[in-house]
Amino acid sequence: MHEMSITQGIIDLCQEHACGRRIRSIDVEIGQLSSTVPEAIEFCFEACSRETLLEGAQLNIIRTAGIGQCLECCRETPLAELYAPCQHCGGNRITVVAGEELRVREIEVDD
Numbered sequence: 165m166h167e168m169s170i171t172q173g174i175i176d177l178c179q180e181h182a183c184g185r186r187i188r189s190i191d192v193e194i195g196q197l198s199s200t201v202p203e204a205i206e207f208c209f210e211a212c213s214r215e216t217l218l219e220g221a222q223l224n225i226i227r228t229a230g231i232g233q234c235l236e237c238c239r240e241t242p243l244a245e246l247y248a249p250c251q252h253c254g255g256n257r258i259t260v261v262a263g264e265e266l267r268v269r270e271i272e273v274d275d
């Protein structure tokens with residue numbers, strides 16, 4: 165499962181930054197256009213965080229909206245999915261500006 169390796173990556177990254185301290189909560193940004201299911205991340209997090217510095221930590225998932233730049237009319241358009249047409253002119257030549265990210269935004273550790 166692709167979410168399992170993503171979650172493991174998130175946990176590894178957090179542990180590296182925690183310097184041995186327990187992690188209380190983490191904020192993870194998942195773009196609407198990334199092919200990642202937040203519920204699956206939550207599920208994997210439960211399993212992968214056991215016996216790590218993240219055991220019992222609060223996982224906050226922030227969904228970020230998809231935004232594209234239309235190459236036909238040069239305006240920004242909301243993108244509900246990859247390859248959706250421009251909402252202004254219906255054009256299909258769109259470059260993704262936001263919504264594909266998957267990153268740890270914040271880590272809160274115990275003092």
Ligand SMILES: [Zn+2]
Nearest residue numbers: 234237250253
């Ligand atoms: Zn357009």
